[in-house]
Amino acid sequence: MFNPADFPKPALIPVNGVELEVFEAGRENAGKPIVLCHGWPEHAFSWRYQVPALVAAGYHAIVPNQRGYGNSSRPTEVTDYDIEHLSGDLVALLDHYGYEDATFVGHDWGAFVVWGLTLLHPSRVNKVINLSLPYQERGEVPWIEFMEAVLGGDFYFVHFNRQPGVADAVFAENTFQFLRNLYRKNEPPREPQPGMALIDLARAETPLGEPVMSDSELAVLVSAFESSGFTGSINWYRNLDRNWHLLADVDPIIQQPALMIYGDRDVVARSEKLAEFVPNVEVVSLDCGHWIQEEMPEETNQAILKWLERQDAM
Template structure:
């Protein structure tokens, strides 16, 4: 049960052969849509701090739990979570609301979906705002192959692909502990442990660092994954090489105005050295936080996003 008085009640909306649990605010601002796309292991609730700010700025805010998450559909086939399906869900969501295009905001995996949506359906995206994950350049070798070569078989992307079902079962059996141990900040640096880091985290007795959010907010995430399990979200990872093939023939340049927000303490995702080559109209901002940007520094995140949107509106008038 969502337990924030500010967070809207969801609607179940049929799109693209599935049903999405969608949290909507600012319907009175119809005509100016902005779609918020969460990452893994997240929930639309991760946008609770940003939604009222965007409504106040005049936006119709649409925050889906994407397929595999919360009370949205969880198809059984792994290939039902490839980028064609994930981007197709968002296109169909725009169609449902009667919009030709929208501004899209993504964090983590949601950022990958938003970058890819701008490549596959450029006419449906008018602006891009992404957090944590920069544009991923499509090199000559599929992504999982590259990761396996350089980062080894225990790297979580590789592990999810090469040992299907193993991590899912551990996370499902330790949902509360995994989420509580994962959502931390100011974690002291330590040498890497043997084994798969996320599995180790799900089994660790005590969390390190400081909590990113309150117990009541964590409970929303925990409840969401107790409902959905983890396999649907992990299946996004299991399509990474398939996505590499699906993106083979698209123009790789993002033409839309873009805002990229990094967490300067994020150890999971390095900054891109080639971002402006592929996203020429990007503005880059770094905040003094880790990976969970909008959870760790909500006020600063809201300010950066709202100011950038205001500037974009001013230049387009």
């Protein structure tokens, strides 16, 4: 298990009108930046197993807590969490370190941001590595509207948008229980229940399956969310339809070399059309659930490093 004391110490860096709490390692490898973007409800700490491996392979690892998370700024305006702001933070982070471009790695919502960043600022991204969430095709109907029609009002994306503040409060009241119950692996299959699944999870006395992390690792997340609350991070979801509009006029094809890592037991759906939108993609599947880089850190590191090595050899 990872000792949280071994994670790099953070610095607060002003970017794009906010401050980001940034953890970095391998500055001696200046010139080979790799930026790791966490998902929800995560933290830069979710990359704890990747940072030492990347530094040993000669990379300058830059790991921000994105806006709304940890000790990074938490603007009050919902629209301050749209894809333009989130990708703008990452561009400004590159500017801060004096980098033209970098390799970007994203998990879950971090993957959504990395895909969006690559569409909006293609010259700043040289390679893409995403975990769990594949490229999301921009269909005819805004995303939340589509989800509401197909999955109903209790689906958490829809609920976050249509009932603002409700879930945020339940998670804040049950921070430890919610995160403990969420970060599980090898969960037994269960029948879908009526109601808002994540609110029920936050209130559940007993977790299912096995923990993804040790108590001391979980304590890092619990402490961060007890301090920040959940609203800033959930505001990312409240911009999904806005993002759909913001991405209307960009070229939807990602030309950069890309690695997509799926977990075979992840609930996030794979993309049937990934190669249409990301023609230079390679796909790797690992035998795990949603928390890929934490459930199978060694295998994730191997997949990433081998792919990077092959790209560098080209």
